[in-house]
Amino acid sequence: MAGRRLPAAEIWGRFNGCWRHWMSQRKRSRGSGLTQGDDEDFSVVPTQSPSQVQRNLESRSQEEINRKVTELVQFLLVKDQKKIPIKRVDILKKVIREYKDVYSEIVNRAGRTLQQVFGLQMVEIDTKHHIYILTSTLPRVEGENLKQDIQTAKLGLLIVILSFIFMKGNSAKDSAVWEFLRRLRVHPGEKHEVFGDVKKLVMEEFVRQKYLEITPIPLTDPPEFNFQWGPRAAKETSKKDILSFVAKMQKKEPSFWISQYNEAKANT
Amino acid sequence: MAAQMSDAHRRFLQVLMSHGIMEGAEARKLHRCCCEISKAYYAQDKLDDFVSTINNQLQPLFMQIRKGMSEVDGRTHYALVNMAETEITKMASDYAENELELFRKTMDLIILSENGFASSTDILNSADQLKTKKMKKKEAEQVLKIFVDDKWLSERNGEYTLHTRCIMEMEQYILSTYPDIAKKCNICHSLAIQSQACETCGTGMHLPCVGKYFKTQSRPRCPQCNDFWPYEIPDRSRIDSQSSSRRVSRRELQSL
Numbered sequence: 055m056a057g058r059r060l061p062a063a064e065i066w067g068r069f070n071g072c073w074r075h076w077m078s079q080r081k082r083s084r085g086s087g088l089t090q091g092d093d094e095d096f097s098v099v100p101t102q103s104p105s106q107v108q109r110n111l112e113s114r115s116q117e118e119i120n121r122k123v124t125e126l127v128q129f130l131l132v133k134d135q136k137k138i139p140i141k142r143v144d145i146l147k148k149v150i151r152e153y154k155d156v157y158s159e160i161v162n163r164a165g166r167t168l169q170q171v172f173g174l175q176m177v178e179i180d181t182k183h184h185i186y187i188l189t190s191t192l193p194r195v196e197g198e199n200l201k202q203d204i205q206t207a208k209l210g211l212l213i214v215i216l217s218f219i220f221m222k223g224n225s226a227k228d229s230a231v232w233e234f235l236r237r238l239r240v241h242p243g244e245k246h247e248v249f250g251d252v253k254k255l256v257m258e259e260f261v262r263q264k265y266l267e268i269t270p271i272p273l274t275d276p277p278e279f280n281f282q283w284g285p286r287a288a289k290e291t292s293k294k295d296i297l298s299f300v301a302k303m304q305k306k307e308p309s310f311w312i313s314q315y316n317e318a319k320a321n322t
Numbered sequence: 323m324a325a326q327m328s329d330a331h332r333r334f335l336q337v338l339m340s341h342g343i344m345e346g347a348e349a350r351k352l353h354r355c356c357c358e359i360s361k362a363y364y365a366q367d368k369l370d371d372f373v374s375t376i377n378n379q380l381q382p383l384f385m386q387i388r389k390g391m392s393e394v395d396g397r398t399h400y401a402l403v404n405m406a407e408t409e410i411t412k413m414a415s416d417y418a419e420n421e422l423e424l425f426r427k428t429m430d431l432i433i434l435s436e437n438g439f440a441s442s443t444d445i446l447n448s449a450d451q452l453k454t455k456k457m458k459k460k461e462a463e464q465v466l467k468i469f470v471d472d473k474w475l476s477e478r479n480g481e482y483t484l485h486t487r488c489i490m491e492m493e494q495y496i497l498s499t500y501p502d503i504a505k506k507c508n509i510c511h512s513l514a515i516q517s518q519a520c521e522t523c524g525t526g527m528h529l530p531c532v533g534k535y536f537k538t539q540s541r542p543r544c545p546q547c548n549d550f551w552p553y554e555i556p557d558r559s560r561i562d563s564q565s566s567s568r569r570v571s572r573r574e575l576q577s578l
Contacts (some may be wrong), residue, residue, distance in 0.1 A: 124383050126405070132416060135339065170340070171379040173332030190336060192329050 125149050126164040134188040137263040142184035142245040179285035189289045207248050212265055217300050219281050228279040293318040325375045335376055339402050342473050344488035346398035365570040377567040390490040393516045396530025403491040421465050433500050437482040438516035484515050507531050523547040529556045
């Protein structure tokens with residue numbers, strides 16, 4: 055897919071074109087990753103004074119630390135390519151391991167490497183559970199090099215949903231969203247030619263990737279859900295971009311929608 | 323001598339990373355786009371220098387942008403590869419144990435085969451005998467699709483071979499893991515998964531390499547034993563003349 059962005063208008067153009075027949079959704083089994091057998095509690099990072107960190111650092115060789123930094127960078131990149139948010143728990147358990155005492159140093163250096171080489175940064179999207187994603191620090195640009203494939207089509211669908219949510223005042227009921235998608239011949243109950251199980255894509259994959267946040271509305275029977283932008287959507291695109299995409303589609307000026315326009319302006 | 327790392331380089335790297343592998347022409351276009359966007363100095367036809375700058379930064383991370391040739395059309399491709407370990411570790415962080423085992427079995431079948439392809443029947447049968455955790459045929463089919471999506475495998479008419487990206491990334495691993503079986507191309511000396519081989523002496527060559535090598539010969543003969551080359555020579559017009567990173571020099575041709 056495109057570098058790191060949701061270039062709304064361009065994706066919509068391709069999405070709207072003919073879709074290639076694509077096989078159905080992936081069933082992902084959990085990747086077991088690296089195996090280890092220690093029982094340490096990896097949910098806690100030891101808090102230490104700077105001088106203590108310094109002493110710990112000195113007890114490890116440069117080479118050892120460099121190796122850990124490299125492993126962490128690779129780990130972060132692999133996870134992020136799959137758009138899987140990265141948990142601190144996993145970082146500690148699978149990469150840092152016995153180097154917990156110099157955790158902050160390793161993470162800082164990994165961050166610097168990510169920025170210097172890749173133009174990426176770690177962004178915490180869940181401060182309670184310490185979950186991160188990587189975002190690009192490069193200036194945003196329209197019309198970046200796009201790979202024509204299932205990813206593009208998925209992003210097209212996502213942008214449509216994000217737009218709908220925004221235009222509805224940043225939150226929409228699931229029934230409204232599906233009704234809207236029905237007009238695009240996307241039905242939750244039917245297997246879609248390109249997306250396969252659309253319901254799963256929207257309600258599981260997009261949520262897992264933190265593009266959408268779907269919460270149940272209490273006391274509803276049958277259960278209804280509320281759709282909102284997820285934290286990754288907020289980081290990878292903007293209300294301004296989405297509004298201009300909608301404006302292009304409808305051949306109007308963004309200022310036509312007064313409250314959304316003001317909101318988008320305030321947001322930048 | 324090497325240029326400084328700039329946003330143009332970083333942008334190129336981000337896009338290449340998300341694609342995994344890119345054709346030469348696409349990569350050159352990307353080079354130009356990245357320089358334009360970042361308003362950086364664009365040296366046309368200096369993609370390899372541009373890539374070197376990035377590789378200097380990637381080297382301490384045991385990563386590299388490598389140039390390789392597609393076994394299918396001979397075109398140059400650029401891929402971001404992991405050089406850290408000799409095992410399938412880059413994949414390892416992303417797939418389940420039994421998925422990796424299925425991949426290894428598929429790789430075995432491909433490398434042991436005559437034509438570099440493994441039939442889906444054979445692969446699915448081996449899914450049934452996995453030691454880590456057995457996989458039903460339907461699940462195995464989906465895993466194979468994931469491998470194709472992720473560009474580790476390529477599929478053609480229900481048969482699977484290694485994707486160019488996979489070959490580029492795992493060449494060393496394959497050559498060291500299958501020392502007597504994995505074939506090397508007689509012309510460019512790289513790993514050859516799909517190849518034509520002389521029936522007399524076993525000398526093998528990539529299809530695009532065959533096309534190029536026999537371009538100047540009217541009666542194709544094996545470069546080693548001089549027997550007649552029994553196969554149809556791949557269509558020369560389909561082969562990109564700029565493709566291989568290892569050009570066969572005139573002297574090399576004459577000495578064979």
